[in-house]
Amino acid sequence: MLTxxxxxxxxxxxxxxxCGIYESRLASRQDSPFIVFQxxxxxxxxxxxxxxxxxxxxxxxxxxxxxxxxxxxxxxxxHAVMLFACAxxxxxxxxxxxxxxxxxxxxxxxxxxxxxxxxxxEVLPVVREACEGMTxxxxxILFDGEQSQAPNLQHWMDSAPDxxxxxxxxxxxxxxxxxxxxxxxxxxxxxxxQSNFVISGEANVARLWLxxxxxxxxxxxxxxxxxxxxxxxxxxxxxxxxIFVDKFSASTFWDTVVQNGATQINVIDAVGRIxxxxxxxEFRPEHTVRVMYGIRPEAQACFRDEFGIKELITGFGMTExxxxxxxxxxxxxxxxxxxxxxxxxxxxxxxxxxxxxxDQGADLGPNETGELWVKHPIVMQGYFRDPEQTRASFExxxxxxxxxxxxxxxxxxxxxxxxxxxxxxxxxxxxGLEIDRTIGEHPEVVEVAAIPVPAELGDEEILVAVVKKAGxxxxxxxxxxxxxxxxxxxxxxxxxxxxxxxxxxxxxKIAKHVLKADKTLQSRACDLQA
Numbered sequence: 001m002l003t004x005x006x007x008x009x010x011x012x013x014x015x016x017x018x019c020g021i022y023e024s025r026l027a028s029r030q031d032s033p034f035i036v037f038q039x040x041x042x043x044x045x046x047x048x049x050x051x052x053x054x055x056x057x058x059x060x061x062x063x064x065x066x067x068x069x070x071x072x073x074x075x076x077x078x079h080a081v082m083l084f085a086c087a088x089x090x091x092x093x094x095x096x097x098x099x100x101x102x103x104x105x106x107x108x109x110x111x112x113x114x115x116x117x118x119x120x121x122e123v124l125p126v127v128r129e130a131c132e133g134m135t136x137x138x139x140x141i142l143f144d145g146e147q148s149q150a151p152n153l154q155h156w157m158d159s160a161p162d163x164x165x166x167x168x169x170x171x172x173x174x175x176x177x178x179x180x181x182x183x184x185x186x187x188x189x190x191x192x193x194q195s196n197f198v199i200s201g202e203a204n205v206a207r208l209w210l211x212x213x214x215x216x217x218x219x220x221x222x223x224x225x226x227x228x229x230x231x232x233x234x235x236x237x238x239x240x241x242x243i244f245v246d247k248f249s250a251s252t253f254w255d256t257v258v259q260n261g262a263t264q265i266n267v268i269d270a271v272g273r274i275x276x277x278x279x280x281x282e283f284r285p286e287h288t289v290r291v292m293y294g295i296r297p298e299a300q301a302c303f304r305d306e307f308g309i310k311e312l313i314t315g316f317g318m319t320e321x322x323x324x325x326x327x328x329x330x331x332x333x334x335x336x337x338x339x340x341x342x343x344x345x346x347x348x349x350x351x352x353x354x355x356x357x358x359d360q361g362a363d364l365g366p367n368e369t370g371e372l373w374v375k376h377p378i379v380m381q382g383y384f385r386d387p388e389q390t391r392a393s394f395e396x397x398x399x400x401x402x403x404x405x406x407x408x409x410x411x412x413x414x415x416x417x418x419x420x421x422x423x424x425x426x427x428x429x430x431x432g433l434e435i436d437r438t439i440g441e442h443p444e445v446v447e448v449a450a451i452p453v454p455a456e457l458g459d460e461e462i463l464v465a466v467v468k469k470a471g472x473x474x475x476x477x478x479x480x481x482x483x484x485x486x487x488x489x490x491x492x493x494x495x496x497x498x499x500x501x502x503x504x505x506x507x508x509k510i511a512k513h514v515l516k517a518d519k520t521l522q523s524r525a526c527d528l529q530a
Contacts, residue, residue, distance in 0.1 A: 201233025
């Protein structure tokens with residue numbers, strides 16, 4: 001097995017741009033697979049031909065450096081085609097959640113001021129309505145299906161005129177806007193350069209020891225930083241293949257893994273919990289997976305012992321700072337932690353620095369909880385058209401994550417909670433995540449979310465919304481008793497409500513901001529102090 005540095009050094013040097021690193025890998029791997037989607041494989045040579053035709057099509061539409069191209073669809077090879085086409089001419093891709101309604105899509109597409117939108121047929125009506133009033137009106141392209149009002153992607157590329165492309169874009173040119181989930185107010189567009197994308201991919205080679213003959217499978221959405229900056233960029237850097245599906249399906253997951261010969265898998269913890277709970281009849285023991293990224297502690301024994309995946313890696317990053325922390329592939333893994341500061345395969349390259357600070361910005365010592373501040377070579381260029389929020393997110397060169405963490409004496413980081421997930425009860429700060437974890441360990445609980453609700457005399461009380469397993473006879477009092485046995489009295493929830501399901505973000509995280517906005521929850525919940 002090659003070391004990460006040997007993998008990168010097996011290819012010619014490049015200029016740090018997306019198409020530059022693509023050419024570097026193409027030189028020796030023209031016929032190797034790059035994208036596998038819905039049973040079709042695109043070799044590197046075939047994929048280059050596709051993205052160059054798309055680039056010509058965009059230039060023929062008048063798209064130039066700095067213009068924005070929206071993409072709104074479930075995962076499709078068109079995401080990658082459009083990203084690389086934009087990167088070639090210096091345009092910017094704006095991937096958008098296909099579950100958005102008109103108002104949400106309107107905000108993103110009009111805030112980004114897109115000139116083109118590539119989308120699936122099912123969301124075209126939403127896209128058209130969302131873009132009403134834009135001048136000029138964007139040009140629409142369909143990833144699938146046929147409509148007189150929008151050309152099909154393949155037909156559009158086939159008919160693209162043989163125009164001369166502009167000089168290749170540079171590594172520092174912006175290539176993508178990733179919109180945050182917008183848990184408060186409107187979502188923000190984090191701008192990333194081509195260099196950020198490329199370096200993140202190279203770092204992922206070190207994180208997972210990606211090999212050139214690897215076949216990585218991801219179920220994560222291609223409008224999110226994880227699938228783009230880890231999976232797609234990582235396989236670009238390693239010269240390996242990326243397998244993806246239009247959306248996650250738990251029932252067919254293992255079949256897809258086996259049918260495509262996956263050797264690595266990239267997921268998030270919610271997917272791991274779902275797969276752990278699925279019938280074992282769906283599992284395919286003949287799989288060839290050796291590495292899996294994103295399985296958190298509560299599911300690791302299952303994936304290691306039952307599913308036979310030897311290398312389990314966890315880490316941490318954000319839309320603004322991808323690929324920051326990870327448990328090392330080589331070395332001690334503290335699997336209840338987020339790992340250590342990651343690294344680039346080339347040890348000579350300067351990498352991230354992290355601080356844990358108090359509310360005044362003073363550094364804290366080992367095992368003390370404070371906010372994580374980061375100085376990172378892979379940091380966003382800022383929020384598009386939002387200089388005020390950009391300034392507020394930095395203290396000089398340090399990005400303020402808004403996450404409360406602690407670091408042990410050996411440099412491993414532990415997530416405590418989001419600063420905004422703190423519940424202020426009787427003068428004490430309580431981490432909602434700690435309550436979530438404790439109740440989530442109950443054998444009859446599927447999911448749980450602890451949120452603050454108003455108290456009669458100021459401060460806040462704790463409300464937990466719980467999804468219990470089918471057929472469970474679990475009661476509100478039993479939830480409180482479970483907490484009393486495991487938590488300080490201050491952390492025992494006052495209100496408990498059983499719900500059929502919890503709201504989720506597009507990346508399967510519990511959307512606590514939606515729960516907080518439901519002012520009826522408290523009145524509907526069982527008040528254990530009544």
